[in-house]
Amino acid sequence: MRTQGEELITVSGLSAGYGTVPVIRSVDFTVHTGEIFAVVGGNGAGKTTLLSTISGLLHPTSGSVRLAGTDITGWSPERIVAHGLVHIPEGRRLFTGLTVAEHLRLGLWNVPNRRKVERERTDRVVDLFPVLGERMDAYAEVLSGGEQQMLAIGQALMREPRVLLLDEPSIGLAPVIIQRVFAVVDRLREQNLTVILVEQRVNQALALADRGLVMRHGRIEVVGTAAELAEDPVLRAAYLGAAVAGEQRNKE
Ligand SMILES: Nc1ncnc2c1ncn2[C@@H]1O[C@H](COP(=O)(O)OP(=O)(O)OP(=O)(O)O)[C@@H](O)[C@H]1O
Ligand SMILES: [Mg+2]
Known part of the structure; x- marks a missing residue:
């Protein structure tokens, strides 16, 4: 396994939603410099909401986000971008x-x-x-x-940027093109860029990632190394459903 860099992103007790509807609840995890960190989970699990809260598009109802030791909670998206975190939306x-x-x-x-x-x-x-x-x-x-x-x-x-948030880059792409996009993400790691990768293609995402988490109903179900996640019985059971959903969407 890769040796871990310093803590670059620290998400603590993060909750957010739309209007009065809560979506993500008490989310805690850290991402280290140079890691590819996978965020996986089924449709509507809250993956996009999590990215939007980290990048300042949504304001959390509680909790905090730190980037390289600086508390960026509540900052505008522009200021967060200027601080080195760029979000590529779905x-x-x-x-x-x-x-x-x-x-x-x-x-x-x-x-x-x-x-x-x-x-x-x-x-x-x-x-x-x-x-x-x-x-x-x-x-x-x-x-x-x-x-x-x-x-x-x-x-x-x-x-x-120091950090790239990448939301479902594989959506709608042919398998050979997905491989090319993932190969580039792999090369970015060599340049010490840190990537949070949201993906429905769980297998491929975990093959690429160093660590990651599984979301379900707005909460973290498991967080660990990619190898640990790949072995996780809950993820393995859920993954088949997610893979089918991802493939169906790609046909649209
Ligand atoms: N703009 C919005 N306004 C209100 N509710 C929203 C909005 N965006 C998402 N939601 C709701 O928040 C929940 C989480 O959605 P989110 O888009 O974060 O999930 P996701 O894990 O990214 O799903 P997908 O895999 O389909 O992209 C869902 O119940 C969704 O209906
Ligand atoms: Mg999404």
Whole structure:
């Protein structure tokens, strides 16, 4: 197993929901620098809500989130991004009418010295995703689903974040493309980037992850190393259901 880096994200007693409806309840876990941390669980378990609460899109009703020792609870999403945590939402959320190059440039929004770093960072993204280099002037809406996911990740990487929150990057992609996206996540780990990966493809996510957790009805059911989770009887039973649900959604 990998040696653990320092504690980078510490989630303590985190609860949040929509209006008066609670969704996640008393969630506690830590993620270390350089880890790929998988968050798995069935539809409606609260995975997206958890990511949104960490990235400041939702305000917690109680509990806290610390990033590299700084309490970021209640910070605006913009301030959290500037502090090095970037959330790539479910469904990629690209802009129609903007090209690949424009999306990458947009990733540098608010970055100091962005004109100076643009070329070097673009080169780094293209090195990870050569297909983006070939399609710099293409509009986002004409890209394939896989290319769009790569662009969404590439745009986030332009900021050189410390932490990436990645919500279901495999949705709607063919298996061979999913493998390519996961291979890139694996390479990000080599660069000491920390990734929280929400996935319905439990098998593949655990093969990639160092540690992770299983959510159910807004609570953590198990947290541990990827190997421990893969052995967990509750997850193994639930996983078959989740895998089928994921496959059905991918056919839509
Ligand atoms: N914007 C919202 N307003 C009200 N309720 C919401 C909203 N988003 C999600 N919920 C509810 O919160 C619960 C958790 O949803 P969430 O999207 O966090 O689950 P998830 O684990 O990401 O599911 P999926 O695998 O389908 O993406 C569900 O019961 C859902 O209906
Ligand atoms: Mg979700």
